[in-house]
Amino acid sequence: MPELPEVHTIATRLQTELRDARVSSLRVLRDDVIHHGGRELAACAVGRTIASIDRRGKRLAIRLSPHGVVVIHLGMSGRLTLDPWDAPLLSHTHVCIRCEGREDELRFRDPRRFGGIWYYEDPETDPFSCAEGDGERDLAPLGPDALDIGLPRFREILRRRRQVKALLLDQHAISGLGNIYCDEALYRAGIHPGTPACRLSDAQVRKLAAAIRSTLKSAIAFGGSTLREYRNADGQAGTFQKLHRVYGREGERCGRCGRTIARSIVAGRSTHTCPGCQKRRVRR
Numbered sequence: 275m276p277e278l279p280e281v282h283t284i285a286t287r288l289q290t291e292l293r294d295a296r297v298s299s300l301r302v303l304r305d306d307v308i309h310h311g312g313r314e315l316a317a318c319a320v321g322r323t324i325a326s327i328d329r330r331g332k333r334l335a336i337r338l339s340p341h342g343v344v345v346i347h348l349g350m351s352g353r354l355t356l357d358p359w360d361a362p363l364l365s366h367t368h369v370c371i372r373c374e375g376r377e378d379e380l381r382f383r384d385p386r387r388f389g390g391i392w393y394y395e396d397p398e399t400d401p402f403s404c405a406e407g408d409g410e411r412d413l414a415p416l417g418p419d420a421l422d423i424g425l426p427r428f429r430e431i432l433r434r435r436r437q438v439k440a441l442l443l444d445q446h447a448i449s450g451l452g453n454i455y456c457d458e459a460l461y462r463a464g465i466h467p468g469t470p471a472c473r474l475s476d477a478q479v480r481k482l483a484a485a486i487r488s489t490l491k492s493a494i495a496f497g498g499s500t501l502r503e504y505r506n507a508d509g510q511a512g513t514f515q516k517l518h519r520v521y522g523r524e525g526e527r528c529g530r531c532g533r534t535i536a537r538s539i540v541a542g543r544s545t546h547t548c549p550g551c552q553k554r555r556v557r558r
């Protein structure tokens with residue numbers, strides 16, 4: 275699943291390419307991928323200008339001028355790519371947006387359809403957290419972004435008793451982290467993912483905050499991680515998976531202490547840890 279660095283990579287590229295472009299056509303090939311405002315989007319988008327493309331957590335927003343916001347979530351297998359407008363459509367392409375004077379078009383493709391599109395013509399609140407959808411697929415409110423969150427807020431979130439990994443995965447608490455970057459950041463901070471968050475010392479909380487930020491920043495610098503499906507807006511894979519230290523490396527040796535990387539289940543998710551570097555130490 276694309277996480278913060280992958281969505282960030284796509285948003286940055288699309289912002290460079292499409293900012294100030296005027297929408298000349300919008301084709302919806304499968305309307306049930308649009309969970310809010312589908313009719314308005316089809317009626318209003320053409321002729322509007324793309325004011326900006328930004329991101330919060332794993333969600334991306336295309337802001338139109340004079341108004342309208344398209345929020346996109348890539349789910350498990352979603353892709354947003356700029357393809358030549360006359361290139362054959364791949365199967366599971368659901369929405370295509372063309373802009374004036376461009377040889378390409380933006381295509382949203384999502385074979386497994388865990389992702390989707392939400393359109394708000396005139397959002398009264400933060401469009402990333404409008405919380406309105408078709409009922410079944412509401413856009414749930416998002417917590418602060420994992421790349422921007424300050425230490426005081428982070429510390430406050432970690433006062434809870436839940437396992438630290440469960441908390442980091444909870445998009446309502448802090449947004450942007452998924453299984454890969456949780457495991458990588460917890461390893462870099464030397465914290466066992468099953469530790470109750472409220473038991474972490476202040477030094478550990480600081481270390482974790484720094485590890486999350488540095489892991490996400492390096493992942494962005496390497497264009498994100500591609501394990502199976504992720505591709506950037508130009509259809510290329512990321513390369514940060516080569517720098518994963520624990521994720522997907524069970525059975526290999528830890529680069530720091532030489533112990534064997536283990537895989538277990540924490541917070542209901544497959545979890546990678548080094549038994550030497552991430553001991554379940556509990557502060558008394």
Ligand SMILES: [Zn+2]
Pocket residue numbers: 528529530531532533548549550551552
């Ligand atoms: Zn180790």
